[in-house]
Amino acid sequence: MTKKILKFRKAIILVLVILVTYIGNSIFIAPYNNAVQAIAYYYGSKGNAVGSIQKKLKSWGYYNGSIDNVYGYQTFTAVKYFQSKNGLKVDGVAGDATLKALGINTASNNSSSSQSSGNSQDELLLARLINGEARGEPYEGQVAVGSVVLNRTRDPRFPSSIAGVVYQPGAFTAIVDGQIHANLEQNSINAARDALNGWDPSGGAVYYFNPATATSNWIWSRPLIKVIGKHRFCR
Template identity: 65%
Template sequence: MIVCLISIFLTYSYTYAIVGEYSGIVKTEAYYYGSRADIIYKVQYNLKKWGYFKGEIDGIYGYQTYTAVKSFQSKNGLKADGIIGDRTLAALGLATKAVSSSSSNNTNNQNVDLLARLINGEARGEPYEGQVAVGAVVLNRVRNPEFPSTVAGVIYQPGAFTAIVDGQINAKIEPNSIKAARDALNGWDPSGGAIYYYNPAKTTNKWIWSRPLIKIIGKHRFCR
């Protein structure tokens, strides 16, 4: 009997050690009704693109987002509970990688990816300096109290960037876009502090022409 108890104790201790060793490495996060997070902007964007969501992309997991998530889950063979977990994120094309880094590092990686996609969609074919400048404009807005305070919030602000409207943010990403995003996040600002930019050959917005010009890089004019 004593031998049996010792055996059980040793088995339990070994199992606990294994679980304890790895439990802190793989962390999953789920998002519920009422959540506010950068990933919610991306969820709303994809749901809107596919016709499930009709509301405003605001990064807040409200009722319209909840019903859209449940509808999406139901149509894609997932448990329709309205909880945005790993399987739902994967079905939305937003699969997350399990990493052992801190949450701040994970946020930084998400910012690089999203900013690179925005640069890719807005400034492919532009001089490299101009690509970094587009990224810098996003970051200048993040620091400006008149705009949302996160990279995702600025990028997905309704009507802010053509690449969101026409879907170019999903275009095949080029290596330079990733490098430009990192340079912008590391503090390089070729725009000179601009919070707006436009291509005069394409814009139909008369208001943007009234903004004070800072500099011209490639086809883009950067302004205050």
């Protein structure tokens, strides 16, 4: 009788150990399995999304290969080149940050919550550009700089997204000199919000420049709309 009780107890203990192990593993693994996986494309990837990456890179001068929807060596090196020029992690992987900079929407943007997140990212990026380009300018001039970015997204000569406009090669000094990463001021955030809400002090401008620092003769040929602070806003 005693031996049977001992065997029964051992069996119970064994079952409890198995259950604890299973539950423990489930608790540990579940967050990983249920996590939202970041979208990324890398060497060897194929599909229409890769083709979109190639088209963007080609239109901006980073890629000169064919649009074959295959993430080959040329695409890999073009992505690395784009990343190195735009302050991104240089790994040749087109992850969320790189896709955003290219102006390519990820699948997660289809949901309303993701759309809200995307809008917040646009606002932050626009605020950082305003901050880098127009700190110290009159508030109206800061909003006008944001409006130029938005006006470009509606102009077929430019990329159709805020990120695409901001990161277009050579478009803004703040990207080149790193001022886009300067300490963000509240005025810049407010100016971005006002621009996104429809205020356009630039009068529809798609260009602006500071005549005291401009090095391009071509920019002077653009028809002037108005002057705000140190910036001339042009068509």
